[in-house]
Every structure is written in C-alpha cells, then in structure tokens.
Amino acid sequence: MQTVTNGIFKQPYEQLETAWARYIGTNEAVAVSSGTAGLHLALKALGVGPGDEVIVPDFGMIAAAFAVTYCGAKPIFADCRHETVDVDGGEIKRKIIDKTKAIIIEHLYGRPVYETIPIVGLGIPVIEDACEAHGAEIIGRKVGTFGKLAVFSLYRNKIIQAEEGGLVNTDDPVLANRIRELKSMAFGHAHDYYHHAIGYNYRMTNMQAEHALMELRDIKWYLKQRQAWANQLDQAFSHYTLSRPSGSVIWVYDMVMENQDQRDRVLQALTKANIPARHFFKPMSMQPMYCGADVEIGKNALRFSQRGLYLCYHRSFEQKDVDKTIKIIKENL
Ligand SMILES: Cc1ncc(COP(=O)(O)O)c(C=O)c1O
Structure with missing residues (x-):
C-alpha cells in the first residue's frame, strides 16, 4: 500500500x-x-x-x-x-x-x-x-x-x-x-x-x-458494534454501571458492585466461564514504586479499585456469548 x-x-x-x-x-x-x-x-x-x-x-x-x-x-x-x-x-x-x-x-x-x-x-x-x-x-x-x-x-x-x-x-x-x-x-x-x-x-x-x-x-462500524453490546448489558445492569457522558464510546463495559465480595464473586464466576473480565485498576499511589508515607492515596480511587470490574469486548462475540455473560452475572450478584 x-x-x-x-x-x-x-x-x-x-x-x-x-x-x-x-x-x-x-x-x-x-x-x-x-x-x-x-x-x-x-x-x-x-x-x-x-x-x-x-x-x-x-x-x-x-x-x-x-x-x-x-x-x-x-x-x-x-x-x-x-x-x-x-x-x-x-x-x-x-x-x-x-x-x-x-x-x-x-x-x-x-x-x-x-x-x-x-x-x-x-x-x-x-x-x-x-x-x-x-x-x-x-x-x-x-x-x-x-x-x-x-x-x-x-x-x-x-x-x-x-x-x-x-x-x-x-x-x-x-x-x-x-x-x-x-x-x-x-x-x-x-x-x-x-x-x-x-x-x-x-x-x-x-x-x-x-x-x-x-x-x-472501519472505526465507525467498530464503535457501533461495541455500543450495541453495551446497550444489551445496560438493559440488564443499569444499576451497576457508571454514568456515561454524551460523547462517550465503549471500550470495555465497566460495572461497580456494592462491595468487594460481590465484585470478587462475579469476577471469579466470569473467569471460570471463560468470559474475559478484569477488576479495576489499583491506585497508582499504592504501587510499590510510588507508595510511601508522603504519598496520599485517593479515597475514591481506592473505593473504585475495590468494587469495580469490567467486561472486555471481543469482535468475535456472538449473541449467545452476550446472553451467557448476562446470565452468569445475574446468578452471582
Ligand atoms: C489509559 C492507557 N494509557 C496508556 C496505555 C499504554 O498503551 P500501550 O499499551 O500501547 O503502551 C494504555 C493501554 O494499554 C491505557 O489503557
């Protein structure tokens, strides 16, 4: 080319x-x-x-x-x-x-x-x-x-x-x-x-x-596909998602649970079922190379890191994969 x-x-x-x-x-x-x-x-x-x-x-x-x-x-x-x-x-x-x-x-x-x-x-x-x-x-x-x-x-x-x-x-x-x-x-x-x-x-x-x-x-098409995936998840889990300002795109589908136990339970079940998902970032202020007595840990960053998870998107997803994801999360909430 x-x-x-x-x-x-x-x-x-x-x-x-x-x-x-x-x-x-x-x-x-x-x-x-x-x-x-x-x-x-x-x-x-x-x-x-x-x-x-x-x-x-x-x-x-x-x-x-x-x-x-x-x-x-x-x-x-x-x-x-x-x-x-x-x-x-x-x-x-x-x-x-x-x-x-x-x-x-x-x-x-x-x-x-x-x-x-x-x-x-x-x-x-x-x-x-x-x-x-x-x-x-x-x-x-x-x-x-x-x-x-x-x-x-x-x-x-x-x-x-x-x-x-x-x-x-x-x-x-x-x-x-x-x-x-x-x-x-x-x-x-x-x-x-x-x-x-x-x-x-x-x-x-x-x-x-x-x-x-x-x-x-093809970026428009990729963005549309991800949005369609998120729309289905929104219907099932609107209470668990963070608000999305207009103009947002979907990279992953993030969810914030009521507590860490619930988050860990859902994440474990997803992992066991081979559905790609991860927990949220840990605060940078808590990483071994940056933490210390003089480094303030963000309270909100810590709370989100303990309760948040995100579902990863894959272009090969079929409807049955989305249905399975929703079912597993619902069973473990
Ligand atoms: C928010 C953010 N910043 C920076 C990076 C680093 O990008 P790369 O992996 O291409 O080095 C990533 C991704 O991996 C990211 O998600």
Missing part, C-alpha cells in the same frame, strides 16, 4: 499520521511504537525532566506514571471524582505547585474526562491520555484536541488496533517535530550522524501502520 503524492513517496506510517490527524481534528499526528512510548515522548517534547512534577490520575493505567518516571520527574497523584473514575479537577488544582510542569488526564474506558475543559484552563500543559477512547467526543469535538498533546494506543485490545502501536496528536508543529526527532534516535533531518539529543527507537513499523489504516477505515 504505497502511494505517491506530488511525486513524493509516502510511507504507510505517514499515511496513517495524515489520516489520524484528520480523523481526530489536529494539525499533526506522529506514529510511534506504543501508547507508553507516546506518553514518554509527549513529556520529553514538553521538556519534562529531573526536578519537575507531573500530575497524573491516581485511578488510571500505570503507563502515565511510568512515563513521568522515565523522564526523571516525579508523578503526583490526583484522586478521581466521587461519582465516576475520571480525575477530579479540584484535586488537580490542589496539587499544582511551582514545579508542576504538566498534567496528564486519562479518558478511561471510553469516557471523556468530565472536567477536561476546566483542567485545560488551569494554564499548565495538558497531555490527554486517550488510549482507551478513540472517537470519544466532548461537545462535538474529539478527545485528543483539547490538550497540548494527546496519546492513543493501538495495542491489540483497543478500539482500533495494530497489535502494538501508538499515535500522538498535537496542533503544534514544533512539538510534533520534536517527537519525530526523538522517536528515531534523534537522527535529525540532515541524517549526518550528528545527534542533537538522546533519542529512542520508538518507531512504528509500516506493517503496523497498514493494519491501523485498515482499522481506521
């Missing part, structure tokens, strides 16, 4: 960058090897380094905290809201100090962060971790267009996937070019073996890009 534009050969990863930037609605997109690599490079592009702090959600995927640590900076954890798992803007505000260089927010399980706009308004560069929210929108605008930078994952369990891979979106050509430079050993345009920075090999392969391009063509 090689095309020629104005006489210039465009590689599949470049075609993907163009198509993805257009789909999300940013000026630029950069293809990288994973979502985690994208987060790392987004922070590097903002100049995050030793001595800096970056606020990350306490309830979320550990990649955000790890990316901060890779930069030699310190992750500071902000609790999620009481009602739902997305980060609390008030908590972020409370944790901002002089050393705060960036904020990472995570659009989890397909749900846009409720307070995205006020958080961006705090005036500190925001990186949207949208690895679980391809196609989600806030007031008609796609997530990934609100922060200085945004990161999407193409890992195999994501809404669209390339087995592994990531995409970084931004409107800022300077940031995009910095990421392009860093992701490929900082070879630079001249490619004269004079390196201006310590670079990485975070390149996406053209094989991944070709696969991702195919998936992107």
Whole structure:
C-alpha cells in the first residue's frame, strides 16, 4: 500500500499520521511504537525532566506514571471524582505547585474526562491520555484536541488496533517535530550522524501502520458494534454501571458492585466461564514504586479499585456469548 503524492513517496506510517490527524481534528499526528512510548515522548517534547512534577490520575493505567518516571520527574497523584473514575479537577488544582510542569488526564474506558475543559484552563500543559477512547467526543469535538498533546494506543485490545502501536496528536508543529526527532534516535533531518539529543527507537513499523489504516477505515462500524453490546448489558445492569457522558464510546463495559465480595464473586464466576473480565485498576499511589508515607492515596480511587470490574469486548462475540455473560452475572450478584 504505497502511494505517491506530488511525486513524493509516502510511507504507510505517514499515511496513517495524515489520516489520524484528520480523523481526530489536529494539525499533526506522529506514529510511534506504543501508547507508553507516546506518553514518554509527549513529556520529553514538553521538556519534562529531573526536578519537575507531573500530575497524573491516581485511578488510571500505570503507563502515565511510568512515563513521568522515565523522564526523571516525579508523578503526583490526583484522586478521581466521587461519582465516576475520571480525575477530579479540584484535586488537580490542589496539587499544582511551582514545579508542576504538566498534567496528564486519562479518558478511561471510553469516557471523556468530565472536567477536561476546566483542567485545560488551569494554564499548565495538558497531555490527554486517550488510549482507551478513540472517537470519544466532548461537545462535538474529539478527545485528543483539547490538550497540548494527546496519546492513543493501538495495542491489540483497543478500539482500533495494530497489535502494538501508538499515535500522538498535537496542533503544534514544533512539538510534533520534536517527537519525530526523538522517536528515531534523534537522527535529525540532515541524517549526518550528528545527534542533537538522546533519542529512542520508538518507531512504528509500516506493517503496523497498514493494519491501523485498515482499522481506521472501519472505526465507525467498530464503535457501533461495541455500543450495541453495551446497550444489551445496560438493559440488564443499569444499576451497576457508571454514568456515561454524551460523547462517550465503549471500550470495555465497566460495572461497580456494592462491595468487594460481590465484585470478587462475579469476577471469579466470569473467569471460570471463560468470559474475559478484569477488576479495576489499583491506585497508582499504592504501587510499590510510588507508595510511601508522603504519598496520599485517593479515597475514591481506592473505593473504585475495590468494587469495580469490567467486561472486555471481543469482535468475535456472538449473541449467545452476550446472553451467557448476562446470565452468569445475574446468578452471582
Ligand atoms: C489509559 C492507557 N494509557 C496508556 C496505555 C499504554 O498503551 P500501550 O499499551 O500501547 O503502551 C494504555 C493501554 O494499554 C491505557 O489503557
């Protein structure tokens, strides 16, 4: 799948960058090897380094905290809201100090962060971790267009996937070019073996890009299929789901149980029946490399981590699989 534009050969990863930037609605997109690599490079592009702090959600995927640590900076954890798992803007505000260089927010399980706009308004560069929210929108605008930078994952369990891979979106050509430079050993345009920075090999392969391009063509259909699956589960379990703001997409189907015993019972039954399901994240503040006397554990993050589970979606699901899932959950509530 090689095309020629104005006489210039465009590689599949470049075609993907163009198509993805257009789909999300940013000026630029950069293809990288994973979502985690994208987060790392987004922070590097903002100049995050030793001595800096970056606020990350306490309830979320550990990649955000790890990316901060890779930069030699310190992750500071902000609790999620009481009602739902997305980060609390008030908590972020409370944790901002002089050393705060960036904020990472995570659009989890397909749900846009409720307070995205006020958080961006705090005036500190925001990186949207949208690895679980391809196609989600806030007031008609796609997530990934609100922060200085945004990161999407193409890992195999994501809404669209390339087995592994990531995409970084931004409107800022300077940031995009910095990421392009860093992701490929900082070879630079001249490619004269004079390196201006310590670079990485975070390149996406053209094989991944070709696969991702195919998936992107069908993204509307994939989103529709997942929504239809969730609609059936909503009918059965509306009391157990978190509210979904309009513009949400379905990545997984999350449920919050009355207590940990109930959650564990349901999860065990699903696992025994070979139905893919997982419990929620554990707070980042409780992970062995980050916990400590001076690290506050988010109360809401902890409560959700004890009571939450999510059902994973698979494209091969048939109606009988959905029926079986509903039956097993109902029997074990
Ligand atoms: C919210 C979130 N952030 C970051 C990542 C990291 O992405 P990757 O696995 O592509 O490195 C993931 C997914 O795996 C994720 O779900």
